[in-house]
Amino acid sequence: MKYEEALDLKSRLAEIVTVLGMKHIDVDRVGCFRSFGSSTKRTIARCHTIGKLMQKSMNVKAHYAIEFLEKFDKLSREEQDKVIIHELMHIPKTFGGGFRNHDFVCEENVRVLHERFLNFRKYNL
Numbered sequence: 197m198k199y200e201e202a203l204d205l206k207s208r209l210a211e212i213v214t215v216l217g218m219k220h221i222d223v224d225r226v227g228c229f230r231s232f233g234s235s236t237k238r239t240i241a242r243c244h245t246i247g248k249l250m251q252k253s254m255n256v257k258a259h260y261a262i263e264f265l266e267k268f269d270k271l272s273r274e275e276q277d278k279v280i281i282h283e284l285m286h287i288p289k290t291f292g293g294g295f296r297n298h299d300f301v302c303e304e305n306v307r308v309l310h311e312r313f314l315n316f317r318k319y320n321l
């Protein structure tokens with residue numbers, strides 16, 4: 197596996213966080229990376245974090261990393277934005293090193309937020 201920091205995706209992520217008012221997300225503690233050479237065929241992106249005990253042991257704050265697999269770049273811009281929203285929704289309000297599961301991070305909730313994002317852009321361009 198090879199990882200490359202994705203500052204272009206990071207700035208898109210930061211815009212989405214601002215527009216959608218996701219105030220619990222500390223963008224400085226969310227890394228964005230493209231990965232190459234994964235054998236997973238179905239995954240487009242995934243969210244990583246370090247658990248509470250490791251944070252304590254290493255004396256660091258919670259941190260998240262979003263990994264974008266090679267397939268991501270083949271999607272349309274809209275689909276990409278939805279993927280970014282999906283991954284952001286996995287980060288809980290506590291920003292503490294856990295995840296919200298797919299009961300919450302579901303297609304319908306992603307669609308609602310994505311629509312809100314598009315509407316904002318329509319009126320603010």
Ligand SMILES: [Zn+2]
Nearest residue numbers: 282286298301
């Ligand atoms: Zn997910």
